[in-house]
Amino acid sequence: MISKALIDEFEKIAGSENIFTDKTDRVAYSYDAAVLDAVMPALVVRPVHNEALGQIVRLCNDNRLPLTVRGSGTNLSGGTVPSAEGIVVVTNALQKILEINTADMLVVVQPGVVTAKLAAAVEAKGLFYPPDPGSQAVSTIGGNVAENAGGLRGLKYGVTRDYVMGIEFFDVNGELVKTGSRTVKCATGYNLTGLMVGSEGTLGVFSEITLKLIPKPVHYKAMMAVFDKMDDASQAVAAIIAAHIVPATLEIMDNFTIRAVEDFSKAGLPTDAAALLLIETDGHPAQTEEDAAKVESICRQNRATSIHVAQDAAERDKVWLARRNALAALAKLKPTLVLEDATVPRSRIPEMVREIQAIGSQYDLPIGIFGHAGDGNLHPTILTDKRNKKEWERVEAAIEAIFDKALAMGGTLSGEHGTGIAKARFLEKETTPATIVYSKRVKKALDPHNILNPGKIIG
Amino acid sequence: MADMKELIRLMKALEDQLIVCMRCGLCQAVCPLYAQTGREADVARGKLALLDGLLQEMFDDPGGVNERLNRCLLCGSCAANCPSGVKVLEIFLKARAILTGYMRLSPLKKLILRGMLARPERLDRLASWAAKMQKLGVRPVNETIGTSCARLMSSLPENIIAHRHFKPLADEPFHKRMPALNSAPVNGSPKVAFYVGCLIDKIYPHIAQATIDVLHYHGVGVYMPEGQGCCGIPALSSGDTATFAKLLRHNVRKLESEKTDYLVTACATCTSVIKEMWPVMAADQDDAFQARVQALSDKTLDINQFLVSKIGLKKDAQNPETAPTTVTYHDPCHLKKTMGVFAEPRAVIKAATGYKLVEMDEADACCGMGGSFNLQYYDLSSDIGKVKCANILATGCSVLATGCPACMMQISDALSQAGADIAVKHPIELYAEMVSCVTCQKPLHYDGNRCGHSSQQ
The missing domain is CATH 3.30.465.10 (Uridine Diphospho-n-acetylenolpyruvylglucosamine Reductase; domain 3)
Known part of the structure; x- marks a missing residue:
């Protein structure tokens, strides 16, 4: 329990209206967007100027209070889940x-x-x-x-x-x-x-x-390519990269996701397609058009059954609406959605897609695959109900299997969601024991009392 | 106080709906209250987490949770933007009912909800008494908007009047001018039941008159039963399901007592409550009654929606681009976010002679009214209103139109405080200006100089 005297000090720094001591208010800072157990902090502080921010850090260190900084709490790896008896510092008032x-x-x-x-x-x-x-x-x-x-x-x-x-x-x-x-x-x-x-x-x-x-790029060209086989689509991704064309976005969606999006938004997507590629080139008009034409022909060479090129801004919006709806459409199918982001070198995309599909059937779990195929960052999305303990055990096993496959291909545990709490115990698999020791030494030198977001990244 | 075990047992009913929230936090982008305070407990994700925390026995402060649940405009912005489709309003209203049942209704709320709101005749009597008395305590402050403020701050209850510039109660509520109506449709037009709603009846009676005039102009038969009660939202938002159930039975009996094709209202909130909340909150009633509620709900339409989709608007020769009066439109949350109605009111305004529609920034941002939220948290409510006010002023318009009398009150307050010379109107009022009396063809007026024909067809 944090003492009254200490709370007074926080109040002096940040102002009484920017301190939350009430249990009910603190519960609202006990989680982020990761599927993890909530942890209630001892105190929440919302500084309104930078000077207060520095004083708060010092006060936490002087009193050995764990400190977790929180922006909007949208973290997908538990990086903003606080420590019990810790302080949450909310930065959303520092918004200039x-x-x-x-x-x-x-x-x-x-x-x-x-x-x-x-x-x-x-x-x-x-x-x-x-x-x-x-x-x-x-x-x-x-x-x-x-x-x-x-x-x-x-x-x-x-x-x-x-x-x-x-x-x-x-x-x-x-x-x-x-x-x-x-x-x-x-x-x-x-x-x-x-x-x-x-x-x-x-x-x-x-x-x-x-x-x-x-x-800002001055020209865009968006298109949607339809494939009968997932393999063809992922081969097309690899071929585009191998041809040294760099689209601004190169996204993939599997049949499971296509059907979910179509059910959700009735956008007229081909529900019998095995996969879609959503591609946009941008930059100088001539280059953009030339790249788009090359991408189109590579997709055809890789057996795209049809390609729809957006002719105007409205059609471009329609292409991207399908992608933007993917997460929402999947989220509506089951109570719990686990969004993973294990990432592989781009050339390994076809293989990674196959492995994820195999893991889905092995563990008997619905896994939607969509994501940033062009940079190797897929989002295998597992749909489940965390209240079902037996199924949840299979989910955890499937996640670990996905990690193993990605690492075996020279990939990483996380392309963009971070290590946080969720992946901390797997980090050694991606690196070496010495890497963890080295990281811990850095941490120890810079934060001797381990008060800065303890438990994250290196455990 | 009942024990926590019992509370948790009751809250179990919400579990399947609560678990749908994946804590993505996207509601933070659209919550008007969160934009002001930046507090997690003010946004839907935070409130849902609190309810979940109670259910999971992470903490035990049902009073604190109820208090935070009440800090909500019930505007539905979060639900409209939610990727997982969490039924936020339904959860919040049910949770307020459970927690209020557990905590007990405050004596003041009990007096207002059960003593007045639940008894339509008594509410009407009190309102007409108050309409007479208010002249002693208030003075006009803005002629264009028609707002008043307190003469002497100290003589009136601080929380209710405060520094408000409010629309006073009308001298004569609509039900006094026209207690009931049952007109036949002309030339195969449909017949509608017209639900007036408390604010239109007591503060904006001319909107009811304009609605009936327009319906008659288009040959629509109108059935307006006598003694209509409140739609029940003030009771629901206070967690008073007993009062709500009473009002629901009363209204359903009245509104279905004549065969009609549609149920029409000119109040965004009433429409959304009848359409979305009546069936959901009647779920514990017997099957036969639920079916009756569902039937009414299914045929309920906002007046703008009804005119555009079922009747067709009167075409005007004038080019709206060269029209002399500029009007901007505010989207009531309960029309756009709850029911997806936003094109229709704009079509009605564009069809009205002499008006040019100019869009404001963030036309669909909440005005901050939120019904009883405005009474409980006036400072926050008016801060949100100021944002709306600035967007309205930036258009340079001379009329602000919106399809909800509650929004009209809130925006009137904000504009009046800013000293603006902008009239606040309902789209149907603008449209009604070009409608003439079906009997004598004279233009219709709303200031007492009417021809006298139009109340009966």
Whole structure:
């Protein structure tokens, strides 16, 4: 139990209206979007300025209180599930876009800025912030950086990591550390920015983030290719990459997902198709059209039964609506949805799809496959009911089997959701025992009392 | 107080609906309350987690949960945006009923809901008494909008009046002017039951008049039974299912007492409650009654929806692009998010002579009214209203139209506080301006200078 005197100190720093001590309020910060058990924190603090943020970190360290930073709590690996007796620091009041610099093509933000709002604000100035995680309508930039979030455009434009130029963060003592710079090139010091991206709140608490922007593409070409065989579709993906064409998005959907989307939205999708590829090229008009034509012919060579090329913006929207509806459509089928994101080198996509399908039948579980085929990041989506204990055991076994297959192909446990709690115990499988020891030494040096989001990433 | 075991047993009924929430948090993008406070317990995901936490015995504070459940506009933005299709409103209303049953209704709510709302004749008597008395305590503050404010702050209950600029009760409620109506359809047009609704009856009676005028103009037969009761939403949102059940029986008996093709209302909230909540909340009644409720619910339409989809609007020669009066339209949550009705009211406005529709930003963002939410949390409610107000002002319009009298009250308050010169109207009022009396062909007026024919066809 946290003492009254200590609560008073938090109150002095953040203001009484920004402290939640009531059990009922604390329950509302006990979970995120991962399918994990909820843990009620001892206190929730919502600082409204950066100075308070630093003081809170220091106070937690001085009193050995575990601290979990939370943006919008959309994490899919449990990174924002707090520790019992811990403090949750909510950053959604730190939501200022501090600067949009069109001359240097960068933006400086507080950590609580919502991704989609940032994207819209820079787009209004003719610039482009490409990372578009599925939760972008609510997710915060701080959370995106802490998890190294991805999205549909990873293939051509990369992920959050590729846009972080610099970070200001509070170390565990509440001292302000500055990393990176406002320059395109920067060769000084350790690459602490790189260390902080994806650190899931275990090494420091972000207060300000500088992001790179790029010019907005001027032309788009979207298409939908229909396949009779899943293998043909995944071969087409591999062939597009092998031909060194880089579409902005290259998404796949299996028959299970197609039928779910069609039931849900009646968009006129071919429900007898084994797979769909949803592809968009963008950039200079000539290049875009040429790439699109090449993609089209590769799809035909790989036995696409039909290809629909969007002729205008409305048709383009229709292509992407099908993809955007995928998760919602699957979510409606069963009470619990487990969204995995094990990722493989792109050339191994056909093999990975086959393995996931085999795992589905082996464990007798419905698994929808959709996702970012172009960057190797599939989303096998297991539908279940977590109340069914017997089935849940099979779900856990199936997840582990998927991990094993991905790693055997030289892949990773997570393309974009992070390690969090959910994957911490598997991390050694992906790396080496020495990697875990090394990571733990880094953590110990930077956070000697293990108060910064303990239990995440390295256990 | 009953024991927690009993509460958990009752809440088990919600389990299958609660588990549908996958905690994705996308409701944070659209919740008008969360946009103001940033508090997880204010958004649907948080509230659902609280209910789940009670059910899983993670904590035991049913009073605290009930309090947080009441901090909700019931606007349904979350449900409309929910990937998993969580039936948020249904869960919240059922949970309020369970928790209120457990905590007991407060004496004040008991007095208002069971003493007044549940008894339509008594509510009518009290309202007409209040309409006479209010002149002593309030003074007009904005002529265009027709709002008033308190003369002396101290003489009136602080929470109810506060700093509001409110639409006062009409001098004469609609049921006094026209207690009942039963007109025959003309030339094979349909016949509709017209459900007036409390706010239209007592605050905006001219909307009821305009609705009837328009229906008659189009040859529609209108059945308006005497002594209609409240649709029940104030009782439901306070968790008072006993009062709701009483009102439901009363209204169903009245509305089905004549054979009609449709049930029409001009209040977005009443329509959505009859359509969505009556069948759900009648689920514990006998099968025969449930079937009657379902039959009424199935044929219920918003007035705009009825005119566009069942009748066809009067075509006007004028080009709306060159019309002199600009009007912007606010989407009531209960029309757009609950029932998917948003094109129809715009079509009605565009069909009205002399009006040019200009869209505001975020036309479908909640105005912050939320019924009793506005009474309990006026500051939050008016902060949300200010956002709406700014979007309306930015259009430069001279009329704000919306299909819900509750939204009209909230927006009137916000616009009046901002000193705006913008009239607040229902789309049907604009449309009715070009409708003439079916008997004498004279234009219809709503200020007492009427020809006198139109109340009966």
